[in-house]
Amino acid sequence: MDVLLVCASLVLTITITWLIAAFIARLVRSTEKNSSLKTPPGPPSWPLLGKLSLSSYTLPLKDSVEWSKKYGPVVSLKQGSVDIVILSDNQQIKETLSRPELQDRPTTWGLSSVQKGFSTFNGQKWKENRDFTMRALAKLGGGYEIMRQHIQFEAMHLADTLGSHHGRPVASFLYTHRSHINSICQFLLGYRYDLNDPRFAPLQEALCSFKLQTAAAPIEHRAAWLRRVLIEPLLPRCVSANRRRKISKLNIVLREFVERNNRTKSSGRATSYIELYMDKIREAKNPDEGYFTEDTLVGNMVDIMMGAATSGNFYLHWHLLNVASHPTTLQADLQQEIDTVVGSDRSPHWEDHTRMPLTMATIWEMFRWKLATPFNIPRAVKEDTNINGYDVGKGTVVFSNLMTAHRDRQLWENPDKFDPSRFLNADDKAKTTRPDGLLSFSVGRRTCPGENMAMVEMFLYLTTLLQQFRILAEDDKPIIITPFGPSPELIDTKLRFVRRTHKLQKKTLPISTGVIQPVCLSSFQQ
Structure with missing residues (x-):
């Protein structure tokens, strides 16, 4: 008992000493600042603690919206000792995030301490890994054409699996998620799984544990040793400890694939990406640089899986819920366009998208209207800069409030309404490039490297399912989807997939054992 008391007293003394030292250092830094600096306005904060409490790990969305209304498009606040700036103006976000001094990730970002992939890297290590990943995608995808064929296969296989339920209600989120994972497995691993394969479970379970809605926002303002030595051992269910466990679990699953x-x-x-990366590790001219290691390989795989399989599936799921809620209007209009351009004798191809303006407008509008995360992944200010006339110091963490940016009334009329017509061109031609103002894939050199493939996936999955099925709610009642919040309760919503076409052809798909598996693919022609 005496030993425990001594240890507790020692930890408490160290913690108090650290807090006092941090307070003094903070006070000294603040007094050293040039009083002529014009800093962004923001809510008042407590000394040392800042505006956000020590228990807060995510930015409060509602408060951020109110702050932008009260203080303007550039708001500053503190989380502990970390300086934070939140941008809410669409044009300001695009201009600021394109600057060279805002291309780094903050070391205080919650995932930086547990995730070792290119999403958290900075400098040359980030450039080398990102460029390698882009080259690998192009090489394995044969200039993206082979990758498009793989996605087409997966969309058809998903349709076949959903069709096997013969119009009965099914929790489609499970299958669409597995299908998206398969698209990435083909790239990362060089093979795929059947959607009902039990070996899918560990990978899907590890991915499903993440909430994308908050993944972009956490900031660690405590010292790393304080989290590891005191907070996480005493509070094993705290946010940082929970996040570390989830990342570790996914790392373990993906490392098994590497081994x-x-x-x-x-x-x-x-x-596969794994084989290309292992070749790169063996060929590295200077292994001591640590740019290419098995740890960075696994970290990159985590980034790709989380970004492509999870966020892409959320958007597809929202599309399915949306058309199921409007079967005689939006869904019927989309199916008419598909029937006119594609017909029923073949499956949709990516090349069809240039002649399908309503489908493309619907996809763009969902990216605007519904967000996988209301805040972008944060950037760090690499050197003192000026944003919208305000002085912002080196080390400041910059967030973009995508919720307010995508509801800019200067860009879009009635922005809270889901309205694909806002992205229809006057000449009735499809809008094939990302419309001005859409920030879901970010901007600058940190733009999502999988943006092009995400668009291919969304188009082929949505058109393939709508070509073959009438998608209906379980009980024919409208499904309420709000543009705000993650709507996690909708993940378990069941839908009915009632066939519109019946022509079937036998095709083959490779599975994880290397054996060719016969799969019944509806209306598929290469």
């Missing part, structure tokens, strides 16, 4: 590849890889041309 399996190392055991079974045969000589010959690399057929």
